[in-house]
Amino acid sequence: MPYSIGLQSAANAFVSAGFAIQFTVAVITFFAIILITSSFQKDAPDAPDYLPGMSLFHIVPFYQRRFDFLNWGIHATGQSIFQFKLLRIPSVRGVTTDLQNKRIATIHKRVVAAQREGHLTALMPQLLEDSRKVMERWGNSGKFDPFEKIYELTFQTTIRSLSCSEIADDLELVPRIKQLYDQLDTGTTPSTILLPWLPSWAMAKKLWSTKEIYDIIVDAVKKRQDLLTTISEGERPQDTMQLLLDAGDDRMAVVGFIMGLLIAGARATGTSGSWLVTFLASHPEWASKARIEVEELIASHTDSRVSGGAISQTLKCIPLEVWERSTPVLDALIKETLRVAQPHTAMRRNVGPEFYIDGKRIPSGAYVVYPFSDVHLDEDIYEDAWKFDPGRWLNGDETETKGEKGVPFGYVGWGGGKHMCLGTRLAKVELKLIVSMFLLGFDLSIVDKHGKSKDELPKPNWNDILLCRPPKGSFYLGFERKEGILL
Numbered sequence: 257m258p259y260s261i262g263l264q265s266a267a268n269a270f271v272s273a274g275f276a277i278q279f280t281v282a283v284i285t286f287f288a289i290i291l292i293t294s295s296f297q298k299d300a301p302d303a304p305d306y307l308p309g310m311s312l313f314h315i316v317p318f319y320q321r322r323f324d325f326l327n328w329g330i331h332a333t334g335q336s337i338f339q340f341k342l343l344r345i346p347s348v349r350g351v352t353t354d355l356q357n358k359r360i361a362t363i364h365k366r367v368v369a370a371q372r373e374g375h376l377t378a379l380m381p382q383l384l385e386d387s388r389k390v391m392e393r394w395g396n397s398g399k400f401d402p403f404e405k406i407y408e409l410t411f412q413t414t415i416r417s418l419s420c421s422e423i424a425d426d427l428e429l430v431p432r433i434k435q436l437y438d439q440l441d442t443g444t445t446p447s448t449i450l451l452p453w454l455p456s457w458a459m460a461k462k463l464w465s466t467k468e469i470y471d472i473i474v475d476a477v478k479k480r481q482d483l484l485t486t487i488s489e490g491e492r493p494q495d496t497m498q499l500l501l502d503a504g505d506d507r508m509a510v511v512g513f514i515m516g517l518l519i520a521g522a523r524a525t526g527t528s529g530s531w532l533v534t535f536l537a538s539h540p541e542w543a544s545k546a547r548i549e550v551e552e553l554i555a556s557h558t559d560s561r562v563s564g565g566a567i568s569q570t571l572k573c574i575p576l577e578v579w580e581r582s583t584p585v586l587d588a589l590i591k592e593t594l595r596v597a598q599p600h601t602a603m604r605r606n607v608g609p610e611f612y613i614d615g616k617r618i619p620s621g622a623y624v625v626y627p628f629s630d631v632h633l634d635e636d637i638y639e640d641a642w643k644f645d646p647g648r649w650l651n652g653d654e655t656e657t658k659g660e661k662g663v664p665f666g667y668v669g670w671g672g673g674k675h676m677c678l679g680t681r682l683a684k685v686e687l688k689l690i691v692s693m694f695l696l697g698f699d700l701s702i703v704d705k706h707g708k709s710k711d712e713l714p715k716p717n718w719n720d721i722l723l724c725r726p727p728k729g730s731f732y733l734g735f736e737r738k739e740g741i742l743l
């Protein structure tokens with residue numbers, strides 16, 4: 257058979273080929289275009305240097321070994337600012353994605369309202385009760401993986417804080433929603449970035465999870481709206497969903513708020529909680545300082561009858577203001593945990609005209625990516641930067657964005673500039689209550705898979721962009737309920 261030569265005959269051959277061949281040719285052509293265009297990329301004099309190598313090979317490490325990849329970029333270019341092509345930045349739809357300014361302002365207002373003193377004060381006993389129930393299920397002693405069990409616990413308290421009692425009280429629904437959010441978090445893979453148009457399994461799972469979460473929350477809002485028609489004003493539940501409905505938000509606004517804030521809050525609280533308890537288990541001197549702090553609060557804010565009872569009941573008696581203003585050790589522990597074990601990379605798109613960072617031009621439409629490790633693990637800002645040392649922060653202002661040596665924006669654990677975390681108040685209260693339950697109720701230690709004590713301290717793995725989690729199974733938390741203590 258003669259060879260067909262020429263565009264027309266090639267096109268005919270392509271059209272008459274089977275799907276498998278057409279698909280393969282399409283994928284090869286796609287990659288070829290990327291390879292060719294990336295080899296033509298030229299640096300403008302004031303543009304950041306490009307990473308060496310083909311852009312195609314930067315995608316996998318950006319998602320799978322981000323910390324090593326970005327550090328390599330700094331060494332490879334010899335520059336602190338460099339550029340690379342990712343094809344596209346995936347976005348999990350956030351609270352404010354694509355919304356009008358007015359809608360964003362309303363959401364901000366509601367987040368503030370959900371953390372007002374009265375609302376948080378009413379929430380605190382429920383968070384303690386949730387913690388007690390989850391901890392009771394663990395038994396008296398054993399070992400667990402903090403990235404599973406503590407994350408489950410913080411997920412429960414975050415759901416309680418941001419949604420409604422119908423969902424938070426449902427023992428089957430909360431783990432189900434957690435699983436769906438996990439699927440959303442892990443649904444971004446190099447293949448969904450490279451071939452976004454390919455109907456992959458990961459992509460389908462992501463869409464399906466979003467729809468499932470949506471259905472669950474819509475259903476809860478509908479049920480609440482029905483309930484409101486049958487009860488009197490005084491019988492109304494007091495939770496965040498009710499707060500939104502009372503403020504006049506329509507069903508879709510309530511659903512959007514809850515779904516979005518769970519994305520913003522649940523994972524960050526889970527990562528921080530898992531590491532905070534892990535650090536207490538591996539730094540007994542700090543666990544002891546924190547325990548003394550909580551015991552002193554109990555001594556000065558509860559009467560002896562209450563302080564002899566269950567811990568969750570005792571801790572309820574400490575007012576919000578005391579948790580917020582009189583816990584320097586807990587504050588320092590949280591601040592240091594976010595510094596060494598929160599692997600966040602801030603991402604922004606330049607939606608305005610071009611601008612310059614350190615003399616490098618950032619064109620309109622470009623994304624800027626900033627890993628928190630840049631300051632948090634910088635030896636020029638922090639002495640022995642990898643060392644967990646809450647003592648750095650004692651006597652300081654725990655919300656300050658200055659680093660250890662007063663470096664402006666040397667600390668960004670709660671963000672910086674215009675986009676500071678809007679849930680800081682709630683997250684801190686949640687973490688303090690949970691940690692206090694641990695400090696008073698359990699003896700903790702770091703153990704191996706056989707439950708044997710381990711000397712090697714767990715080290716945060718910044719390449720894991722979600723939990724900073726070291727390899728699975730590399731350590732566990734051994735726990736033993738303190739004798740005679742009721743949770």
Ligand code: HEM
Nearest residue numbers: 517520521524525528602669670671675676677678679683
């Ligand atoms: C320990 C837990 C938490 C940590 C460490 C944390 C940390 C952060 C950080 C670093 C940012 C800035 C991100 C960036 O600039 O790219 C942020 C933003 C945000 N956080 Fe949190 N967060 C936590 C919990 C929460 C909770 C519980 C909520 C919900 C009530 C929440 C709501 C938000 C929102 C809405 C934003 C976006 C603010 C904006 O863009 O203006 N966060 N958070």
